[in-house]
Amino acid sequence: MTKSPLLLALALTAAPLAAWAMPAVGDIVGTNPTDATAALAAAGCTVTEFEAEGGKIEAKCTDEAGKKHEVYIDPKTGAVTEIKMED
Amino acid sequence: MAPPISAAGTGDQKGGAVSPPDPWDPLIRISHWGIALAVLANGLINKPGGTVHVWVGWAVMALLITRLSWGFFGPAEARFSAFPPNPRAAWAHLASLLRGKPREHASHNPAGALMVYALWACLIAVSITGLVMTEGKSPVTIAEEKAAVAAGDWSVLVTADEAGDDDNHDSRGKLAKEVHEVAANLMLILALIHVGGVGVESMALRRNLVRPMIRGPQRTRKGSGA
Numbered sequence: 001m002t003k004s005p006l007l008l009a010l011a012l013t014a015a016p017l018a019a020w021a022m023p024a025v026g027d028i029v030g031t032n033p034t035d036a037t038a039a040l041a042a043a044g045c046t047v048t049e050f051e052a053e054g055g056k057i058e059a060k061c062t063d064e065a066g067k068k069h070e071v072y073i074d075p076k077t078g079a080v081t082e083i084k085m086e087d
Numbered sequence: 088m089a090p091p092i093s094a095a096g097t098g099d100q101k102g103g104a105v106s107p108p109d110p111w112d113p114l115i116r117i118s119h120w121g122i123a124l125a126v127l128a129n130g131l132i133n134k135p136g137g138t139v140h141v142w143v144g145w146a147v148m149a150l151l152i153t154r155l156s157w158g159f160f161g162p163a164e165a166r167f168s169a170f171p172p173n174p175r176a177a178w179a180h181l182a183s184l185l186r187g188k189p190r191e192h193a194s195h196n197p198a199g200a201l202m203v204y205a206l207w208a209c210l211i212a213v214s215i216t217g218l219v220m221t222e223g224k225s226p227v228t229i230a231e232e233k234a235a236v237a238a239g240d241w242s243v244l245v246t247a248d249e250a251g252d253d254d255n256h257d258s259r260g261k262l263a264k265e266v267h268e269v270a271a272n273l274m275l276i277l278a279l280i281h282v283g284g285v286g287v288e289s290m291a292l293r294r295n296l297v298r299p300m301i302r303g304p305q306r307t308r309k310g311s312g313a
Contacts (some may be wrong), residue, residue, distance in 0.1 A: 031241060031245075032239070032241055033239045033241070050236055050237070050239075050241075051233065051236060051237065052229075052232045052233045052235075052236040052237075052243075052244060053136045054136060054220050054221070054260060054264075055222060055244055055260075056244070057236060057241055057244065075241040075242070075244040075245050076244075076245045081257065
């Protein structure tokens, strides 16, 4: 536990830089739009739209830096399967 | 390969025995322009994976199947036997084109024929991978699913997704997507080369090769460039 303050400090310092990587593949964000919107918002990405694509849910969201992401969610498990960044 | 009649001087004779028909068979013309428009629309305009994209894809498959069956049952110039794939003849044709004296052929010239087969191969690859990516769902089903998801109901995708092993399923989908995109881009490049080839060949033959693909002969009419 002695190193946790250091880790915490690192995490806090790195957080703004890591904003683009907030939601991660494997995260469980939910199997309905309400849960997923909340989970992605908590991860720093504001959802603008959900769309069906290739059997997955494609969530379009904007991070704090204003960058757009496409987060693919498995509608059965609620897990993030892929994240793409839009320019 | 059957030696074509080599005299370029027979060019006076339009739509005769040694040059492609003027005009081409209606089914060839319709499938040609239909597929051309669809490739441009889906390749450059329509949103990938969107309902319109899938509809256009299914329309292309119908056109392609019709055209390919015409290769067996259509008029002589539409049959595969009229333009067998022959790379050596294609090179010879390109060489004769460079010398400014391309030979006439009763159907596609050998270089054009190779292009036709390459484009068809791309179309088949794009169609099959498109079906894999959409799990063979019809455009109607896809539109319904999109509407449901847009309305907040994700369950439509869950019930539909019973393909078993999800990992396998995902990697197959990714591979299909890669092939779909590469083949589609290749097709756009080939289409550009095709257009260039038609231009060069038209100049060499001093005959507008596009017109017979659009409408009937206009030997006597003047100034009505199609």
